Amino acid sequence: MANILMVVSAADSLTMRDGSEHPTGYWAEELVVSHQTLRNAGHTVHIATPGGAKPTVDQVSLAAESAGGEDRADSFRTYISEIDAELSAPLALADVELSGYDAIVMPGGHGPMADLYRDADLGRLLTAANADGKVIAPFCHGPAGLLSATDDAGTFAFAGRRLTVFTNEEELGGGTGPNTPWFVEDVLKEKGAVVENAAAWSSHVVRDGNLISGQNPQSSEDVAKEVLNALAG
Secondary structure (H helix, E strand, O other), rough: OOOOEEEEEOOEEOOOOOOOOOEEEEOOOHHHHHHHHHOOOOOOEEEEEEHHHOOEEOOOHHHHHHHHHHHHHHHHHHHHHHHHHHHOOOOHHHHOHHHHHHHEEEEOOOHHHHHHHHHHHHHHHHHHHHHHHOEEEEOOOHHHHHOEEEEEOOOOOOOOEEEEEHHHHHHHOOHHHHHHOOOOHHHHHOOOEEOOOOOOOOOOOOOOOOOEEOOHHHHHHHHHHHHHHHOOO
């Protein structure tokens, strides 16, 4: 069985284009579905955040209309409660030794746009994991975290790699809208990633070698299943 590092944003707000603060955090469906799928397959999942801070769930993601109904929202709340001990005492990214892990999984929510995209410790881990061919699996806004893997010369570790991410269309139509401070899709393209998106709000997974990415919350389970396939070798 594999050891999986799940990197989660520790941010609880995002500074918007107009300077206002927008409450945020991790998206419940993305963390819950991926964590549950990987754990139920028998793998060990360790949660890590910047500074070892307890991550905040985006409350919007627990609303029935966002979760796909009240029953699903309740199931997300229940699972988050069940793993509260893990969420309350995550590893600090600065203390993580990559040698102990077979894969890095990064769920989204808007939180990664506030901290993970520029976290030097995450950048170190991702660069080393990529060099070692270890599975790296960000999805929805999680691919913002890939931007941390940029060296002092501005070289992006994932330039030329195929991936998908929460699209501009999805951001404008169902995300934070025109007040979004920056668009992850655009910046990844500017850095040299080859972004391959599908229809808005449809599950879409792109695999390029060890890099597995998903477009949106609807992709959570399919990303986790592709990680399982990759770990099975």
